[in-house]
Amino acid sequence: MQNVLARKLSNAGTLEESDLIRLEKLTATCRQLSPKTDIIGQGDAPDRVHLVMDGVACRYKLLPDGSRSIMALLLPGDFCDLHVAILGQMDHNIGTLTQCDLVDIPRSDIEELLNNYPRIARALWWATLVDEAVLREWLVNMGKRRSDRQMAHLICEVYLRLKSVGRSEDFHLPLTQEQLADTLGITPVHAQRIVATLKQDNLISMAGRAITVPDIHALCAFSGFDPDYLHLKNTTRTLGAFGVN
Amino acid sequence: MQNVLARKLSNAGTLEESDLIRLEKLTATCRQLSPKTDIIGQGDAPDRVHLVMDGVACRYKLLPDGSRSIMALLLPGDFCDLHVAILGQMDHNIGTLTQCDLVDIPRSDIEELLNNYPRIARALWWATLVDEAVLREWLVNMGKRRSDRQMAHLICEVYLRLKSVGRSEDFHLPLTQEQLADTLGITPVHAQRIVATLKQDNLISMAGRAITVPDIHALCAFSGFDPDYLHLKNTTRTLGAFGVN
């Protein structure tokens, strides 16, 4: 099973051969986007659903003072706007952070999935609810953890989410310090401070300008990472002593 | 239309007489809970769905250091755990903050609604997606707004959400400063400081120990409140110049 979408949705429950074939067909044609390109803007009501196949995108809002708040990282296998139809219009923007491969799926295809592939339909709702669980954890992260733990926690989450779609080999997080800062709700200068201390404590290291993780268990312990909120039925077991609990 | 659930779901789109009657039947029997009572705990997989009819409840997590993070306020018309079935188990706790009236709905009733009442089904998904939009806004609130604006923003949101279910007459927010602090990710001492300054600037006032709002427009302007994220199709129009935009 190579397809990231199929791997991701398999975390929701078992999919059968027919499901996998249908998903494979869905993701046949990608297009590539440059870093820092907008995909959808606030107020849009797009008629196609966007799916990330490679790279890192994000949900973000721009504030009156010009600063940006990143509210979600979209990794391979993540949908950008599965349910805009129900809300009517986007209440935030979506854009790439790194170079990305995207799939555009007609809304009619999604509805056909929901109607004729009950296991996939359930998995799509699972994905939506996990997105919500991630948002809750980010809220805890922002509210209650010091920003060094907060950054460590974010890195652990991305590591595990990539692992759950088979992309953790050669893990690296190629975000700029400004992008990290916008995600954590801190200033770029402070993000630099924290990267420096984490590097000094050997909790992260650098591969060029991308963050890598020499010892994921140490990073998890440092940040108090508990993977339960990701609801990875398949993956968590394989992680063994991953995390602190 | 007295029923808070019906009023809430009407914000998603028009419901018809048959829908309203069905919803009325759903909420026939309440039970009352004391303040600070747990409703569901992390790890539970409850077989009934809980709906708040009166009072304020919350989603929260407890952290290793003993502190608490409140990730959502549940107001009249809000479901506590509509979709746990899909995720398997709760990844957080739910408990009352004030005295609450709750309805326990058998999961089979929900499934019957989803199958036989398409307008209600759509409205329930709408409610779920709005919950997610609120989480995103809270994340922005925590990350990018100073805590005085943050508290003001929270009060504006609660005011508008209550208004959207017909409960804004005699608005008051009867939370303790500790509960407010856990919601905003700050310390109780700091919450006290902020309440004091907001009071001093006549942005809020007190009715006993509950916060009230002498001038909602001033509070909205102060916090930069933009109600778009609540997706209140019916209500926002009636607010006129409510908010800053």
Add this chain to the structure above:
DNA sequence: CGACTCATTGAGTCATATCAATTGTCGTGG
């Protein structure tokens, strides 16, 4: 003329220092 080298420039990113503002911690009393 065309292809190549190689300074120059400028945007973007990272590193570091200093000072100020916000927020947390602890303690005391109503």
Add this chain to the structure above:
DNA sequence: CCACGACAATTGATATGACTCAATGAGTCG
């Protein structure tokens, strides 16, 4: 549970310089 004070820690604001990298264009040589 609320109010308030004193002090400490964290984080923000501002400024400056170094570094990479791509684009440009002048000069050199076949």
